[in-house]
Amino acid sequence: MEELKFKIIADSKGVDATMKSVARSTDGVARSGDGANSSLKNLIKTFIGVGTGARSAEGAFKSLARLGTAGIITAAAAETLNKFGEAIKENAQNFYETNKSLAEAFDQGLKSTSVEQADSALKSVSDRLEKIREDELKFSPMKAMLKIAEKLTGQDFGTKNLERSKKLAQEERDALEEVVATRIKERDISEGTTGSVKGIERAQKANKIEAARLVMMGKVKNEQVLLAQEEADTATLLVGIYENQLAQLNKLNDGQRNQKLYQEAIDKLADSRLQKEQSLLNLQKAQRAEGAKSTQAQKQFGGELLGASASGRLALESAQKQRAREVKQENFRAQEAYFEKKAKAESERRIKAGLSGGVTAGDIKMQEAERLAAASAPTIAEQVQAQAEGISPEQVAIGNVLQKQAIRLGYQAPKEETRDAWKGELSKTMQTMVDTLNKLMSAPLVTSGAGGS
């Protein structure tokens, strides 16, 4: 790319044509206006078509207007008006087409995803603006006259159409220039990010090679941890880069931003964060595996060393015995403390529930033992119930034992009603049978005692 450039693009066709027509008109008016009054001389000046001459030209037309409509359509002015009328017709036809194409180009620019697309939209709007300016150039000699004519006839010749289109095109061009600038910034950001990512990946490869070399040379043993560490470092750096990219994109104007690129940046950041989490997890796993491996190796190594001599073996055995004693004592103390604590809590619970306290550690041990025993040998009924409910027989057995214990300890009332329910039903049935028999038989049936009729 060139660093500093100055460029001019001009359409000679339009300007030359305008110049020719202006020159011709000027000649004609000048010839016919030799003996005319000062107003017609002023008319000549308007054909030069320079903005600074507009004031005097307007004055000239105003003085012509005083003569009336017939006064304007005289001499060279008639020719000019005809030309202007044709041009106005053409202008009115082109007005809506121009606006439509402008809108399309602008829309294309806003939706663009690359610098080239935005640039082409800008170029198309700029070209359209140039065209509008050329049209304006064509009309400028006659604009003041047309305004007077609009005033006299009360008709709209569309003098403001060009101005409206021009204003719109200028606004759109300014907006698209900003869009192009945004696209360039976006491109720089994404190129910078891509470059950084590539650099990191390259560095990662180099580090992996270096790690493999160190392992080969025997300087490093924990290769997996080294590689996992490398992965984790790279993932962390990538997260930083993508966070930076998103922060830079966030600084751009929301309306002009390339939404696709923005969404991609968000996705990449999310992915990189996940990757980082995964790599950190892998690192932890590798470290743990390495730790276990080294402990095992130490154990084996120590065992081998001690096993090599009689005194070593003796030392190992005595140490193992001492350890076993210690473990036993420690376990005893631990279980005592556990059951004492539980008994105390149970006593408090009973007192709170309005029952008698004084639960001992032995009671708690008994309860635990009952549960364990039940769980180790469930009954057939419990197995059937477990199958029906979809749970394990051990659970059912423990549940039953718990219920029994609750009843025994007074937390729960025994289910007497259900147990005696059949008795009521049976006595009712028996009474019915006795009544029926009494009805059937002449003599009442005596259900108790001995003897007969």
Add this chain to the structure above:
Amino acid sequence: MVSDAVIVNHKEFKQALDLYLRLSKKTMADAINEKMVNVAFKSAQFTEPTGPKSTASAKIRAEIIGLPITKDSGVKRHGDTKFVGAYKLMNWQRKNSGLVPRGNKFGKRSAKGRLRKFISHRAKSAKWIRIGWSQAAQAFGKKFTRGKFDEALNKRLGGGIPAKPASIVEAEIFNNAGRYDVRYKPAKPRTPSGAMVVGKPGLMKGIQAEIKNMYVYIIPRLVKDWYGIKGKIKLA
């Protein structure tokens, strides 16, 4: 591609050119070529010289001296830290150029001297920018009267595309000075260019001067045509 340094269809320049075209009897291509050469000459003229005492050098010096001093591996620096930024910058450049970095062994007095040399190297760009504009003018058939340089080098530094008679007339001048970053070996393209800082204001001043030049031609003729008054004007 549109960038900050590419100026296409400068608005005021084009307005003045339109008026100039109407009043002069030249064709559009001839007029544009003439104006482009003038812009190249004037841009070279208005490019600010960068010697050891120039404002550009002062800017570079202020930037280097004011470089932030960060902590190195958690150890805070004590004592005179004025040239620490400069050491780092110079070491960085030595490393890029394939030389061995000197660490912080420049010494206080030596650092001042080395920094002066370093800045003078950086501040040479204005000369190259002017050569670029001379090549732009040469592409339009005009030569600068002073200065002799290697031809191949000159072609690399700048150039232009003259306008030809056609329905769409296009002309451009460009300056490639500062396109390559010579702090690296081999040199690589650099964006944005450091030459922009010195070159772009020069180009803008050149364009403005040529606009004024055109109005000096235009205004007396309009005044004569409209009011019949002859005379010359001088713009400030």
